[in-house]
Amino acid sequence: MSDVFLQHMNLQNNLLLRAAKGEQVERTPVWVMRQAGRVLPEYRATRARAGSFITLVRTPELACEVTLQPVDILGVDAAIIFSDILVIPEAMGLPYEMDEGKGPRFPNTIKTKEDLARLSTTEIEGKLNYVAEALKLTKQELNGRVPLIGFAGAPFTLFCYMIEGQGSKEFAKARRMMRENPELAHALLSAISDATISYLKMQIASGADLIQLFDSWAGVLGPDSYREFSLPYINRILSAIPEVPRTVFAKGAWYAIEDFANSPCETIGLDWTIQPELARKWAGAKTVQGNLDPSVLYGDFASIKKATREMLQKFGTQKHIANLGHGVYPDISPDNLKCFIDNIKEYPNEK
């Protein structure tokens, strides 16, 4: 029995891991994408002390502090390490800046095979040691209360940023390279995958109990492109980390859910456009995660309760991890977020 598996057994609340593995649970576990973030005043205070987003990411004590906040304040069933998917491009040699309110920006992007040749896929662990330290510290501070989720961006999503240099509605530059120079695109996607595997192995060694891959820009691909430029790299990464339960969340890629049903993952994340019944049909035997429309949390408690319960009813009590269908919006009231979480935790008692 591996150390990681023993770790799972030692958790006081291992609902998330049991649900991920398809084991019987007493109630549906819940956590929230972006639960450690701007929605909490406590986060904004720590962020202000850090001075910048990137300093917050790079300082293990501060990253640990904001990772723990939602566990203490909101009562979620898992912590997710506070970090950023863009630390991988950075560790590969493409630094980024975070423009407040505007999102990330890469001063340099990949345009040619010479640009690619300058990237590195080695010594990722050393360059991202601050993430390992943050995980270890958080693991210690959590003291077995709830599992700790590690994560990375899916290669296609990181590829988009590395070509485009910033967020975009359609990522036309990235998709142009896929068509004009597919060899270069595949070489870059492969390099990102290698770096990500090293990174995730380090996260697991540092205490991550479950890994989630975020393919945030999956929705700009169609089924054929997804099968060529995203899915193979996701599957390569997932295959390399069989030690822990694995979740893949590809926003907008409803068309890939049937593919993920055959991927080496335990859980499929769902955005809010996907009807639970259809998700169940497409996801087969896998656990599903999601998928309340984050904008529901702008409503009053009664409407949040109604929508949350409808979601729970449609997914059923097993093989489901409750979450929003995307990250919580920063201008949501923490009380409304807590209303969502509480309704999930109270659900079985009132049925």
Added chain:
Amino acid sequence: MSDVFLQHMNLQNNLLLRAAKGEQVERTPVWVMRQAGRVLPEYRATRARAGSFITLVRTPELACEVTLQPVDILGVDAAIIFSDILVIPEAMGLPYEMDEGKGPRFPNTIKTKEDLARLSTTEIEGKLNYVAEALKLTKQELNGRVPLIGFAGAPFTLFCYMIEGQGSKEFAKARRMMRENPELAHALLSAISDATISYLKMQIASGADLIQLFDSWAGVLGPDSYREFSLPYINRILSAIPEVPRTVFAKGAWYAIEDFANSPCETIGLDWTIQPELARKWAGAKTVQGNLDPSVLYGDFASIKKATREMLQKFGTQKHIANLGHGVYPDISPDNLKCFIDNIKEYPNEK
């Protein structure tokens, strides 16, 4: 027999209208969203003469000129009047500016019921008379060569702009209003629908042979919200214009295709994420339109030909209007766009 129907009969090429109505066609008709636009150097020349995008929209002779360009240069089976979906908010009292390279921006937005009360839904025809003039002029210049498509934005998409003031990834402000103040949201959506009906009736009276509604931001809603905040208004508009074939294109709203199968429209537009087989299943007896991934046109002629033929094969020869799955990207070579169009027109001869 109505005048409009006689107009259809008098067209030299009425493939589009016959395909829309589910009648037998000799070959699949083709047109391209944003065919009149930046992809053509001839457009850029006219645009430069106009001085600004908004002047181009408002000057019938210039709008007519760019509407005809793709018919002459690319050989498409339909013209679509050059205009902008945002002329409706403007005619209602919310003017917009077009920042070159950044998209539209509304200096004033709707925040309260007082803001809504200041909007007008009357005299739309008078305020948008320049569109009627552009349609009449284009109809005359086309001289029956191909049908002329009119269009409008779907109410939800216009609502997004009127609340948010500009494009956005998630339109959180608009979705916030839907949750916090659904009465105000519905009142605004209803007002937009009324204005749109007057506008489209005017377009039909001025020569539009087919009407397409663009719900460009549909993808940020989920199935339940779509059925509450978008679909009823789309259906209200479609019901009001039974004189011509009607197309609804809701980008990202794959989950609504089964609903559109019961809408008062003839054709359902498809974005490029939707597999043809699934679209056929969901669309029932309706004609479908689309849906090549626009990024395919970044590739070489051989790859464009291959993808185009695969698409045609999957949709079959009837009840299909070929198009891209979204507007053509401005940096696509006109030769590559023509390669797509030619391959569709040549398809049946080589089978």
